[in-house]
Amino acid sequence: MxxxxxxxxxxxxxxxxxxxxxxxxxxxxxxxxxxxxxxxxxxxxxxxxxxxxxxxxxxxxxxxxxxxGTQLPARESGDAxxxxxxxxxxxxxxxxxxxxxxxxxxxxxxxxxxxxxxxxxxxxxxxxxxxxxxxxxxxxxxxxxxxxxPYQSLRLRQPERLEVLISHYDFIFQQGLAPLVLKAAQLQMPVGSFIGKSGDVYEVRLAAISSLDREGELALHLYRDQQHLFSTAFTFYKHDVSWCVGIGCLQGPRGADARERIRRATRDMFGLRPKALMIRLVREIGHAYGCQRLVLVGNGNRVVNQPSKADRVHADYDHFWREIGAARRSDGDYEISCKEIQAAALADLPSKKRSEARRRISLAERAVDDVRRALACGRR
Structure with missing residues (x-):
């Protein structure tokens, strides 16, 4: 704790x-x-x-x-x-x-x-x-x-980093996710897929520990036809008496055509932005495992805190966190509840936009279901 x-x-x-x-x-x-x-x-x-x-x-x-409070099996006498x-x-x-x-x-x-x-x-x-x-x-x-x-957020000094990391792996072992994490640390694991409007195949992959290792212990990567599109890194940890999910990175593609690739993917996913999908997936994972809050690193607390390069996109974290309804904290990070994931109100949309909104919702829900199922199958 x-x-x-x-x-x-x-x-x-x-x-x-x-x-x-x-x-x-x-x-x-x-x-x-x-x-x-x-x-x-x-x-x-x-x-x-x-x-x-x-x-x-x-x-x-x-x-x-x-x-x-950690209840873990002792070593066998032969191994001790x-x-x-x-x-x-x-x-x-x-x-x-x-x-x-x-x-x-x-x-x-x-x-x-x-x-x-x-x-x-x-x-x-x-x-x-x-x-x-x-x-x-x-x-x-x-x-x-x-x-x-430095790890996940600059607000964490070394004692806090140690607590966060131990807390995360306590969670992993208690939830029976250690075998899945071990596999994901050795090779990215497909945990979900869906097809866009154009027929292109999108795949969500799980990585652990070494991928974006300064920003989180687990990472989700979104690929479009085998090309990297977006990534986010996150960590489970306990704060006071409740579990949280901390996000330390939201990273898009690099290159001269990065922005155009994001625009094309957004249109292909019926208006669902890749970064919005990644946050939704982590938030749903947190909700499924009983986490109360999603803690989002602020611009000033990023561990790679340097001027943005021209080939990077979506570098302004604070703007996006406010856009999804997250509240700024006194330490410079943001947070939003994992429990209150509200469904979109189709009745509030113009009738001509409802059809695409339904497809967008269906696509997101399929991705969420796939990821939840993959994590559940990886438990022991």
């Missing part, structure tokens, strides 16, 4: 420190190199000791569940003693080739494990709770580094 006090707008100082963390890590590495050159043997000996301590921290087994099965901080480098790049990443992780000792320890304990946790962490090495980087 995430205490309410965690959700606030971080100071400019905190945001600056988090944004500069990669630079600070590089400077730390440089200082290590200079110190080693100046005091070779002494610094080398100190570094070896520091490395041994960090290794011990990373390999420390879980002594107890890291999250209150197999240290080779446990993950540590350096497990995320297993697929990295040898060389200076691997060494630099290892030093960077070592520094981060010292700076964020308690959070690193709790994070590693969590991923060694059960064989299922360990299997997911080993299959997706980048997962172990997520607590060190």
């Amino acid at each position: 995430i205490p309410a006090r965690f959700f606030h707008s971080p100071s400019a100082y905190v945001q600056a420190v988090e944004r500069l963390e990669p630079l600070l890590a590089c400077l730390t590495v440089l200082l290590f190199a200079v110190a080693f050159y100046l005091m070779r043997h002494g610094i080398a000996r100190c570094y070896r000791q520091a490395y041994d301590i960090a290794e011990a921290i990373s390999n420390r087994p879980a002594a107890r569940p890291a999250v209150r 003693g197999k240290s080779a099965d446990a993950v540590n901080l350096y497990s995320c480098l297993e697929h990295t080739g040898p060389g200076s790049s691997r060494l630099a990443k290892k030093i960077k992780l070592t520094v981060r494990s010292f700076v964020h000792h308690r959070h690193t320890q709790r994070w590693l304990e969590y991923w060694n709770l059960t064989p299922a946790h360990t299997a997911l962490a080993r299959a997706t090495p980048r997962l172990l580094q997520k607590i060190y980087r």
